[in-house]
Amino acid sequence: MLPLPGVSQKGSALPAEAVRYGIDRVDLQPLKGRRLGILAHQASVTTDLEYSFVKLKKAGLDLRVIFAPEHGLYSTAQDQVAIEGGIEPITGIPIVSLYPPNRWEKSILAELDLLIIDIFDIGARYYTYLWSATELIEAAANQKILILDRPNPIGRKVEGPIIEPDLFSFVGPYPIPIRHGMTPGELLSFLNERYLKKNLEVVPLEGWDGGYFQGIWIPPSPNIPSLSTAIVYPGACLIEGTNLSEGRGTTRPFEQIGAPWLDPMGVIEAVGTIDGARLRPVEFQPQFSKYEGEVCRGIFIHLLDREEFHPVFTYLKIIQAIRKIHPEKFAWRSPPYEGVLDRLPFDLLIGRKEIREMIEQGVEVGEILNRFQGEEFLKLRRDYLIY
Numbered sequence: 001m002l003p004l005p006g007v008s009q010k011g012s013a014l015p016a017e018a019v020r021y022g023i024d025r026v027d028l029q030p031l032k033g034r035r036l037g038i039l040a041h042q043a044s045v046t047t048d049l050e051y052s053f054v055k056l057k058k059a060g061l062d063l064r065v066i067f068a069p070e071h072g073l074y075s076t077a078q079d080q081v082a083i084e085g086g087i088e089p090i091t092g093i094p095i096v097s098l099y100p101p102n103r104w105e106k107s108i109l110a111e112l113d114l115l116i117i118d119i120f121d122i123g124a125r126y127y128t129y130l131w132s133a134t135e136l137i138e139a140a141a142n143q144k145i146l147i148l149d150r151p152n153p154i155g156r157k158v159e160g161p162i163i164e165p166d167l168f169s170f171v172g173p174y175p176i177p178i179r180h181g182m183t184p185g186e187l188l189s190f191l192n193e194r195y196l197k198k199n200l201e202v203v204p205l206e207g208w209d210g211g212y213f214q215g216i217w218i219p220p221s222p223n224i225p226s227l228s229t230a231i232v233y234p235g236a237c238l239i240e241g242t243n244l245s246e247g248r249g250t251t252r253p254f255e256q257i258g259a260p261w262l263d264p265m266g267v268i269e270a271v272g273t274i275d276g277a278r279l280r281p282v283e284f285q286p287q288f289s290k291y292e293g294e295v296c297r298g299i300f301i302h303l304l305d306r307e308e309f310h311p312v313f314t315y316l317k318i319i320q321a322i323r324k325i326h327p328e329k330f331a332w333r334s335p336p337y338e339g340v341l342d343r344l345p346f347d348l349l350i351g352r353k354e355i356r357e358m359i360e361q362g363v364e365v366g367e368i369l370n371r372f373q374g375e376e377f378l379k380l381r382r383d384y385l386i387y
Contacts, residue, residue: 018047018207019047019151019205019206019207019208019214019215020047020205020206020207021046021047021148021149021150021205022118022147022148022149022150022185022202022203022204022205023044023045023046023052023055023118023148024046024047024205024206025203025204025205025206026146026148026203028056028059028061031056031061031114032060032061032062033062034061034062034113034114035062035064035111035112035113035114036056036061036062036063036064036112036113036114036115036116037063037064037065037066037067037108037109037112037114037115037116038052038053038056038063038065038066038067038115038116038117038118039066039067039068039069039098039115039116039117039118039119039132039133039136040052040053040066040067040068040073040118040119041068041069041071041072041073041074041075041119041120041129041220041221042073042074042075042218042219042220043120043218043219043220044118044119044120045218047215049216049218051090052116052118052148053066053088053091053093054090054091056116057091057093063091063093064093064094064111064112065093065094065095065096065108065111065112066088066091066093066094066095066096067095067096067097067098067132067136068083068085068095068096068097068098068099069098069099069119069128069129069132069133070083070098070099070128070129070132070221071083071099071221071222072097073088073095075219075220075221075222076222077222078222078223078248078288078289079221079223079248080337080338082097082099082100083097083099084097085097096108098132098135098136099128099132100339101131101132101135101170101339102135106139109139109140109141109143110141112143113143113144114143114144114145114146115136115137115140115143115144115145115146116145116146116148117133117136117137117145117146117147117148117184117188118147118148118150119132119133119150119184120150120153120184120218120220121150121152121184121220122152122153122154122220122224122230122233123152123153123154123155123179123180123181123182123230123234124154124178124179124180124233124234124237125160125163125171125172125176125177125178125179125180125351126171126172126178126237126348126349127221127233127237128170128171128338129220130184130187130188131170131171131173133184133188134173134174134188134191134196137188137192137196137198137200138196138198140198140199142199143199144199144200144201145198145199145200145201146200146201146203147184147185147188147189147200147201147202147203148185148203149183149184149185149186149202149203149204149205149386150183150184150185150205151183151205151208151213152181152182152183152184153212153213153227153230154179154212154213154230154231154234155181155210155211155212155306156181156210157179157181158177158179158180158181158374158375158377158378158381159177159178159179159234159310159311159312159313159373159374160177160178160179160234160312160350160351160369160372160373160374161177161178161350161351161352161355161369161372161373161374162175162176162177162351162372162374162376162377163175163176163177163351163352164351164352164353166343166353167343167347167348167351167352167353169337169338169339169340169343169348170338170339171337171338171348171349172348172349172351174191174195176374176377177351177373177374177377178234178312178350178351178374179234179311179312180377180381181381182381182384182385183205183208183386183387185202185203185204185205185386186202186381186384186385186386187384188200188202189202189384190380190381190384193384202386204386204387205387208387209387210387212227212231212306213227213230223247223248223253223254224253224254225251225252225253228255228303229252229253229254229255231303231306231309231311232254232255232301232303232309232311232314232315233254233311234311234312235310235311235312235313235314235315235316236254236255236257236301236311236315237254237349238312238315238316238319238346238349238350239254239257239315239319240333240337240345240349241332241333241337241344241345241346241347241348241349241350242319242330242331242332242333242346243259243290243329243330243331243332243333244257244258244259244262244290244319244322244330245257245258245259245284245286245289245290245291245296245298246289246290247284247286247298248286248288248289248290249286249287249288249289249290249292250284250285250286250287252284252300255300255301255302256282256284256298256299256300256301257298257299257301257318258282258283258284258296258297258298258299259291259296259297259298259329260291260294260295260296260297261297261326261329262296262297262298262299262322262326262329263297263325263326264281264282264297264298264299265281266325267279267299267318267321267322267325268280268281268299270321270324270325271317271318271321274301274309274314274317275305275308275309275310276303276304276305276306276307276308276309276310277301277302277303277304277305277309277314278302278304279299279300279301279302279318280299280300280302281297281298281299281300282297282298282299282300283295283296283297283298284296284298299318301314312369313365313366313369316355316359316365316368316369317365319359320359320362320365323359323360324362332344332345332346332356333345333346344356352372354372355368355372
């Protein structure tokens, strides 16, 4: 039996104060002679911007398969699009798609000794990449799982309700809040100890202080082109549960939302002042997704202060204002959504049916979130924070 992989003590060409990811720190020597698989995507790179799977291949390791999450290894597919496997062109290694969930051939795991997970996640419950990771972990038999950790790009804040079990789906299969404030290694360790019970080890990153991402941004998915998109996403993704465009099909998805029938100025006046952001009326024309080819009148959410901005609160305020101003036009999106046929997409996203009902009743958003804010998660996660 080869020794378990640990953290290399060797330095890199980077300055000492730079953030170094798990892939930069992992000791590859103990991995030689093992049959490996890795879950990765196009943002799974070293600090020198080399793909993790390329680094493993160049090191002479026996990397047999690359598992890819939603959107595909190189993030070429849009949301909720089934992805086929293939061959990774640089390494020639087979790709196994984990999306849609629970449709891949799990017998491939019998050919592997160790599973590596190297995923850049954006810290929101409904971002599906870590749920592909938990599916892979759950399917493991005797294989060890090695998590190569990365920063949470939107920091340590916790926001939004903890999802109730009746609303579990692929956009929320475990009881955590919308914004969890944990790294992939921390959250997967938390879930492993409570639910998965597998042989899991984390290779920590180095130099991260818990703040917002400061490195070179590689879009982890097609509609997260920048850090500012990731920051608004925990609130902006709620727009998917309505008949409003969330800006897909434009160059600024999630930062701008709207519909052909929207009154932007009326909505902005109804929303009022937003901490950490300013709202601006815009027009945009989606090239795909909702209202494809139609000119939408909408709102652009400009970030002014990341620390003061609360995305879930902000987008719920916007949704409630639009519903009040356009009661005949606004609607909650109907199923199906992420394979779920019998529950409203908005409920799956927000995590509590009562919140939609309270929005319909006109209850103030602040009061709603005070009732359902998942602050108890701060205590639950405490023992799993590495940094």
